Amino acid sequence: MKLTVRVWRQKNARREGRFAEYEVQDASPDMSFLEMLDVLNERLIRQGEEPIHFDSDCREGICGMCSCVINGEAHGPESQVTTCQTYMRSFKDGDVITVEPFRAMAFPLIKDLVVDRSALDRIIQAGGFISVTTGSAPEANSIPVSKYHSDLAMDAAACIGCGACVAACKNASANLFVAAKVAHLNLLPQGGPEKDPRVLGMVEAMTSEGFGACSVTGSCEAVCPKGIPTSFISRMNHNFLTAALKLRVHGPRG
Amino acid sequence: MNQTSVGMNSLWKVFTTTIGKKAVMAATGGVLLLFVIAHMAGNLQMFLGWGDINNYADLLKSHREFLWPFRVFLATCLVLHVSTGSFLAIDNRRKRGHSYEVKKLVGASFASQTMWISGLIIFCFIVYHLLHFTLGVTNPEYLTFRDAHDRPDVYRMIVTAFSTAGTVCLYALGVATLGFHLSHGVRAMVESLGLRMETWASRIDKTSLVVACLLFLGFASVPLAVLMGLLQLK
């Protein structure tokens, strides 16, 4: 396949960025999108040019490290896949492909396509811990969990924290990410005791990290590689508003 | 005891979060929604004839002790809705930082992207509507119409106003914009209030469209019926 790849190049956060255009002559439909960038980078290195910086780790769709907005869609054209699991067969010979970093005020750009998503980690930290007794494994049936709630918690726990929801949202809102993280602990009995301070803390952190509000557009759900639905956001809103109405919540810390 | 409070320690702090602000949007939007539903039901009494709509208008206007507190309440909701909505619209736009080169609408309706614009059009329409019918600024003669029982003649006012195609067009556009706003607004409201969960989500989304369409048809039917000669001065 022959392709024209337009990539956002930016040396660092302080410098101006711009699009650079590269011709890729030797892409195979079986390559993943990142392998296509690898091939391009090898050529750039041979030519003595700075390779394109992008994030990746597992390359099997489970770590949430890869990012990129490809032709205006976070994680590219296919639904429920990450960029590393996007294959060149999703593009046509002769296509012009525009690759941009995830854009959000809360995700400062580091270099080229690499952005700093540690705001998401700080939101998780604001959620605190769960009170479980450590030591020998508890008897499996000692804590009853309904099938409905365990299934729902597992759906929420599928979130890999990639931040595509933020990248796709017109408000750069992290609501889908936070909703998934709140739900997967708050739905289970193990997360129950700290349910209220968890959701209050995480929502407060999400606002102060500079993510926008949720306008319920559904873009997040559409790009989520794990297909996490926006109904989890409503569940978080419910958790948050009821917890807030209880006002002074005495948390686990202190 | 050395317990420190975690998270929200005053109700005020709730409204500093984005979810708190959206709860304000949803609650005030919900009040406005209930009002427009009742307003539409009231309007449809035009089809019952001269006596009924004038009776209804007289009933509302003769209870000033309820009318004024209600108007103040409604105006407060509108002010909160418009101001919070405008704050969010501007703030949300800033949260992107650098805009995308390729802009593509993924998984979202056009209505969901343009709530502020549709809201501002509705606001202008509300102002015009109040000047037109309630305050009698554009057409002071409307308020002088009296029926056989010496009550304000609302029936005559409406038939007179909607005999001109231009006015009907303006109102049709106004209520179409309201329907457009609510096609996304109803589902967003339920989501913001924390009630759009799991299997309910898709039902609520469909209900949102149905409510918006019914409101549009209900509101548009009266001016159109007048223009088509179905409602006439006897």
Ligand code: HEM
């Ligand atoms: C009778 C008139 C109106 C009704 C019934 C109404 C109803 C609603 C409802 C139910 C929502 C959903 C709330 C939510 O997202 O949780 C909404 C959202 C919104 N409304 Fe209105 N509205 C009206 C007028 C206005 C006006 C005059 C404005 C002027 C700016 C406005 C601006 C907005 C905005 C910006 C949103 C979206 C907020 C967001 O998602 O960030 N609305 N409206």
Ligand code: FES
């Ligand atoms: S690199 Fe791990 S999900 Fe893509």
